[in-house]
Amino acid sequence: MRGISGLILAFALASVGCSSIASSAIATGPRRAPYAGPVRVVTSGQPVTGADLGIVEAHAAQTEANVETLVPVFVARVARLGGNVAVIDHVEARFDLLERMHAESYSYPCGFHATCVGTRWYPVHEEVMVLSMQGRAVAAPTGSLP
């Protein structure tokens, strides 16, 4: 029974795939209930009047490392801290070289009129871009938004 459920879990994970999107937040200000309303996004560095609730970070890699993917994740984190303004201070990319094993098939003559097929594995290095978005969650009084 445990084997079957393990297989089901493995199949579910394999079918869903692993996402590289992750986010985190550190509360530095007053604790607030999660905010369910719309959250303003400020990216241009303009000052925002309000209480800083915390520091927020979101990151993703490879095809998910883009602003379209990260901004909604960032905004959701801000809302969970109770903020109604998401201030994006930095968007940075870093690059890592990851080693992975690559399989290559090959064929060769083996014997009279016979061809054999083999597989060899060798390491390849792949460059991975990780995009990180850092900023703050701010609770601004309604009407004082910049």
Next chain:
Amino acid sequence: MIARLALASLLSLSGCGYTDVHEVVLRQPQPRRTRQVEIYFANQTVPRPFYEIALLQAVGHGTDADAEDVGEALSQRAASLGCDAIVRTRIDQGYSIANAVGVCVRWAGRVKVVSQEGAARRGIAPAAPAPAHVASQPPPAQAAESGGAAAASRPTPIPPVAQPEPAQPDPSGPTPIPPAPSADPDAGPPPDEGTSL
């Protein structure tokens, strides 16, 4: 080995590279700009008040993994969104990937430099310089808003950010005075409609 070298040289000759452009639109895009989009890096002072239109990102791969290609991609996308400049631009360069991020903005006003002599000739009192980070235009109607569960847009005023004006030489007089903002027929107030994420 020879085949691999031939393939690599063929790919390099054919220009094996591409650029992805991503954007998060924070305001209603404006009509396309025909003039050149200015680029300001993160540590540069922007000389004019502005309001943000979108957060842009360009990712160059292969032969496009350089600052020139990703910068050009950002500029083209900014122009198509009706932006005047890209501010807070940052370019990160990898081995085979380059990433550029910037905020696509539109000017909210125009700085006009008038000399004391010229102002006196025209009977204009010299204006005091605008302080940094003040709103110098009427507030726009709606900001880009995005939310979690509700995700409903709501009008929110956003005044443009005024940046300190640069000292510019005045052709009509030797003694420049602090510049005074004046209306720019080309740079209107921010649009009324925003876009929700």
